Amino acid sequence: MRTFPPYRAQVVTEIPITTRAERERALAAAGYNAFNLPANMVTIDLLTDSGTGAVSAAQEAAATAADRSYAGSDSFHRFRAALSELTRYPHILPVHQGRAAERILFSSVLEAGKISLSNTHFDTTRANVELLGAEARDLPCAEFGDLDSSEPFKGNIDLDAVERLLTGPERERVGMVLLTITNNGGGGQPVSMANLAAASRLCRAHGVPIFLDAARFAENAWLVVQRESGYRDKTPREVAEEAFGLVDGCVASLKKDGISPMGAFIGLNDPELAQRCETNLIATEGFRTYGGLGAHDLDRVARGVHEVLDPNYLAARAADAARLADRAAEAGVDIVRPAGIHALYLNAGRLLPHIPASRFPGHSLACELYLQGGIRCVELGSLYLGTLDEDNELVTPAPFELVRIALPRRVYSQAHYDYVTDVLADIAKNPESVPGYRIVDAPKILRHFNLRMAPA
Numbered sequence: 001m002r003t004f005p006p007y008r009a010q011v012v013t014e015i016p017i018t019t020r021a022e023r024e025r026a027l028a029a030a031g032y033n034a035f036n037l038p039a040n041m042v043t044i045d046l047l048t049d050s051g052t053g054a055v056s057a058a059q060e061a062a063a064t065a066a067d068r069s070y071a072g073s074d075s076f077h078r079f080r081a082a083l084s085e086l087t088r089y090p091h092i093l094p095v096h097q098g099r100a101a102e103r104i105l106f107s108s109v110l111e112a113g114k115i116s117l118s119n120t121h122f123d124t125t126r127a128n129v130e131l132l133g134a135e136a137r138d139l140p141c142a143e144f145g146d147l148d149s150s151e152p153f154k155g156n157i158d159l160d161a162v163e164r165l166l167t168g169p170e171r172e173r174v175g176m177v178l179l180t181i182t183n184n185g186g187g188g189q190p191v192s193m194a195n196l197a198a199a200s201r202l203c204r205a206h207g208v209p210i211f212l213d214a215a216r217f218a219e220n221a222w223l224v225v226q227r228e229s230g231y232r233d234k235t236p237r238e239v240a241e242e243a244f245g246l247v248d249g250c251v252a253s254l255k256k257d258g259i260s261p262m263g264a265f266i267g268l269n270d271p272e273l274a275q276r277c278e279t280n281l282i283a284t285e286g287f288r289t290y291g292g293l294g295a296h297d298l299d300r301v302a303r304g305v306h307e308v309l310d311p312n313y314l315a316a317r318a319a320d321a322a323r324l325a326d327r328a329a330e331a332g333v334d335i336v337r338p339a340g341i342h343a344l345y346l347n348a349g350r351l352l353p354h355i356p357a358s359r360f361p362g363h364s365l366a367c368e369l370y371l372q373g374g375i376r377c378v379e380l381g382s383l384y385l386g387t388l389d390e391d392n393e394l395v396t397p398a399p400f401e402l403v404r405i406a407l408p409r410r411v412y413s414q415a416h417y418d419y420v421t422d423v424l425a426d427i428a429k430n431p432e433s434v435p436g437y438r439i440v441d442a443p444k445i446l447r448h449f450n451l452r453m454a455p456a
């Protein structure tokens, strides 16, 4: 299919162009941690797709006309109308970002000793479960662990494992099931509607609430239309609506498929649960008609969730991701298959076999992309997921050494992405020249944001 982005640029932002010497100095000053780099030293910023999307003129027009009334603003009514039309949940609570939605919902559903089951908990999601003294248990399907498998729905939850838990001795401990769509932790792999429906039936049969972590509801819907039989003739909106309808409610960051710089919401069917969440919301985020958000972001979201479901937009975005994946593979860099939409995951362990896990090949590749091309991205390997001893030496490596290249929405063109794969190809021509890295200083919690490294 021929496809192109269904928008054009009217306002642009200059990109910083730097020299290799400047980048070497900046990266050293940042302790070889991309999170410490000043953004004005980054040429192509692929650190995250969160809050980084380009807003439309229509979103900005709505933001300018936003109603900042404390209670019952028009902006809130537009926000709620857009989200209740999409989800059909009678209770819509705005929050400032996804992790606040998690904290508020989970504190009403879980308690110490309970278990949350998920295909994969996102990192803040896991933290919010664990802060309550509960356990976050990931039950990804078997294909999830095979990076090279092209199974279409590697984001699915392992239904047999869920059933075993719901019929076994731990049944009373299971507080909720949370399905992350798409499965961010696993390369942005989608969850099928069949898997979602089956998980929902199991939960209903055993009286356990089931929710979506729906940050990428539109991208999951697009991949269902492309890959799942029976959905070919549906629109992404119809698929998304069906997904929300299969569960009891959701938490969703709107910094991803809301295409908003800030925002999130909790959507719920159960009025009693919604009431408890609302009390917590008012005490910790803001009144129920703004929830910690500025009116402009309520309006940006109201338009953003509409724009994100445009099939032409989703087709163009998926095509960008697929082309990036193909060109990376042609350059000799293995990627996690099949390519998702919001990010490309590079298999750094395979590209840099001379660097042992203890010298962090994923981090090495991420640093090299910055040094050679000014490209910022993040390691998802042993640096992020491994366990360290007292001297910050690696004890247990992560199962894979990956690098995530995230794709901000509507920001970069194919020419920018071709530049990224050209830099990757240069690295892949001479991988032995890439050094490993050791940890100089690592805090105990939220390590990857704050650690300092040095070339080994």
Ligand SMILES: *Cc1c(COP(=O)(O)O)cnc(C)c1O
Binding pocket: 050, 097, 098, 099, 100, 122, 124, 125, 180, 184, 213, 215, 253, 254, 255, 256, 263, 264
């Ligand atoms: C980003 C994200 C969150 C957290 O949302 P924030 O808005 O960043 O707080 C939770 N779950 C998933 C799957 C996400 O991608």
